[in-house]
Amino acid sequence: MTQLDEYVDGLPNLCGSEQQVQAIVEQSRNTAVHNGHTGLDLGAIDAACAIALHMHQPLIPAGENLHTAEIISNLQWMLQHPDVGDNHNAATFLWCYKRMGEFIPTLLAEGHRPRVMLEYSGTLLHGLRRLGANDVLDALRRITCEPETRAAVEWLGCGWGHPVAPSTPVQDFRLHVRAWQHHFAALFGAEALARVRGFSPAEMALPNHPDVAYEFVRTLVDCGYTWVLVQEHTVESPEGRPLEQRHLPHRLVCRSSRGETAEIIAVIKTQGSDTKLVAQMQPYYEARGLQPVELAGHRVPPLVTQIADGENGGVMMNEFPPKFYDVVRESSGTRTPLVNVTEYLEQLFATGLRPGDLPELQPVQQHRIWERMAPGDGPDRLAATIDTLRESDDRFHVDGGSWTSDISWVRGYDNVLAPMERASSLFHERVLARSVPTDDPGYRAALFHLLAAETSCYRYWGEGIWTDYGAELSRRAIETAERL
Numbered sequence: 001m002t003q004l005d006e007y008v009d010g011l012p013n014l015c016g017s018e019q020q021v022q023a024i025v026e027q028s029r030n031t032a033v034h035n036g037h038t039g040l041d042l043g044a045i046d047a048a049c050a051i052a053l054h055m056h057q058p059l060i061p062a063g064e065n066l067h068t069a070e071i072i073s074n075l076q077w078m079l080q081h082p083d084v085g086d087n088h089n090a091a092t093f094l095w096c097y098k099r100m101g102e103f104i105p106t107l108l109a110e111g112h113r114p115r116v117m118l119e120y121s122g123t124l125l126h127g128l129r130r131l132g133a134n135d136v137l138d139a140l141r142r143i144t145c146e147p148e149t150r151a152a153v154e155w156l157g158c159g160w161g162h163p164v165a166p167s168t169p170v171q172d173f174r175l176h177v178r179a180w181q182h183h184f185a186a187l188f189g190a191e192a193l194a195r196v197r198g199f200s201p202a203e204m205a206l207p208n209h210p211d212v213a214y215e216f217v218r219t220l221v222d223c224g225y226t227w228v229l230v231q232e233h234t235v236e237s238p239e240g241r242p243l244e245q246r247h248l249p250h251r252l253v254c255r256s257s258r259g260e261t262a263e264i265i266a267v268i269k270t271q272g273s274d275t276k277l278v279a280q281m282q283p284y285y286e287a288r289g290l291q292p293v294e295l296a297g298h299r300v301p302p303l304v305t306q307i308a309d310g311e312n313g314g315v316m317m318n319e320f321p322p323k324f325y326d327v328v329r330e331s332s333g334t335r336t337p338l339v340n341v342t343e344y345l346e347q348l349f350a351t352g353l354r355p356g357d358l359p360e361l362q363p364v365q366q367h368r369i370w371e372r373m374a375p376g377d378g379p380d381r382l383a384a385t386i387d388t389l390r391e392s393d394d395r396f397h398v399d400g401g402s403w404t405s406d407i408s409w410v411r412g413y414d415n416v417l418a419p420m421e422r423a424s425s426l427f428h429e430r431v432l433a434r435s436v437p438t439d440d441p442g443y444r445a446a447l448f449h450l451l452a453a454e455t456s457c458y459r460y461w462g463e464g465i466w467t468d469y470g471a472e473l474s475r476r477a478i479e480t481a482e483r484l
Contacts, residue, residue, distance in 0.1 A: 004186035012126045013186040014179035016439030025224030028194040047290035048339040049283035052117035053310030058457040066472040073127025096311035101139025115338035119200040122160030154340035156200040161451035166207040170215040204231040208363035209398035214256035227265035240367030247302035259376030278308035279315040281327040296357035419474035430481045449477035
């Protein structure tokens with residue numbers, strides 16, 4: 001594959017090389033990332049732990065006049081206004097985005113076995129480049145691409161603009177996933193993209209509407225992902241029960257109202273959204289108390305998996321570095337090592353286990369739907385079933401699940417969602433339906449603004465200037481689409 005340009009027409013490379021990106025995906029489907037060369041032997045351990053760091057900064061129109069303001073990273077705005085709110089943390093945030101580039105080589109040089117999974121949104125990667133943080137990106141490139149460090153670092157794919165999957169139109173969500181792959185390949189190369197097998201959904205939000213969940217999984221599979229990280233409260237057994245073996249991988253099976261089925265391996269992130277779980281390396285201490293379990297006739301060491309914001313909060317900013325060093329040094333060479341998920345899964349299936357041996361799960365609340373209808377009964381029957389369930393139980397919803405079981409990313413966000421929906425609808429009508437070439441400059445400009453507008457932050461904060469930011473980016477997406 002020809003190396004992709006990082007920027008095209010002044011915008012990050014988000015589209016136009018779909019065939020090349022898909023070729024990378026197809027060639028890597030049946031190829032192991034590690035080929036057993038990481039020193040991990042599942043038969044010689046009792047349990048393992050994996051940690052992931054989620055990193056994100058949105059893009060904002062920064063200026064008094066939002067209609068004319070330049071679109072920059074929120075991090076850049078923080079650096080430029082250190083006396084406002086918590087903006088004094090910006091320099092520390094910047095270091096957090098870089099520091100694994102320092103930690104990993106240091107620990108490897110000491111003879112230890114560090115492991116970490118990284119997930120950076122596309123808006124953050126673009127923002128880092130635009131504010132001139134080339135040292136951060138260079139540090140990430142080294143630990144991503146150099147043979148000595150690549151086994152220690154696993155990248156997780158994500159949506160480019162950090163979109164919340166349950167409330168993002170399915171065709172847009174696919175655009176986010178593909179855009180991130182374009183951007184990542186342009187930054188780190190085709191070989192690095194070929195090693196990205198896991199996917200981390202924004203806000204750990206999993207769709208539970210059957211048709212949206214099916215499209216979510218189908219998108220991930222089509223885009224080459226082999227596993228997805230899910231929050232334990234967002235899934236259930238096919239019988240509607242909570243999970244019994246949270247520390248084993250499962251199969252996330254999603255069935256649509258039309259009778260289609262899509263499935264992918266799911267790795268369970270346990271507990272809630274407290275960053276202290278990772279900052280204090282709680283997964284390691286939990287794993288130390290576990291022993292292998294039986295699965296389909298095999299002895300399987302449990303895997304305790306956690307993800308947290310990699311920069312937010314004093315504990316993550318200040319306590320994580322020394323704790324990470326301590327745990328890597330303590331765990332290396334023991335029966336409770338740190339691992340990365342793809343490393344663990346490849347070793348698991350090398351024992352003779354197959355994906356079909358993994359226990360099945362589905363998005364939460366779906367059991368109640370399938371009690372009343374069957375996959376294949378059609379969208380009309382599904383809509384009627386959902387209405388009936390809502391009328392009988394005001395706690396029932398198909399808004400999806402997230403970090404905590406009581407968050408909806410739909411209810412209460414009409415003032416943000418309405419402009420986004422108009423932008424999405426117009427992009428579909430004026431761009432996708434007309435088959436505008438993806439390498440067309442107008443397509444790229446409209447796509448950039450649409451994906452930036454669908455960032456979760458505009459809903460998470462839900463009011464004030466953040467709502468205005470989202471509406472303005474949606475306006476620009478509409479404006480660029482109308483020109484086509």
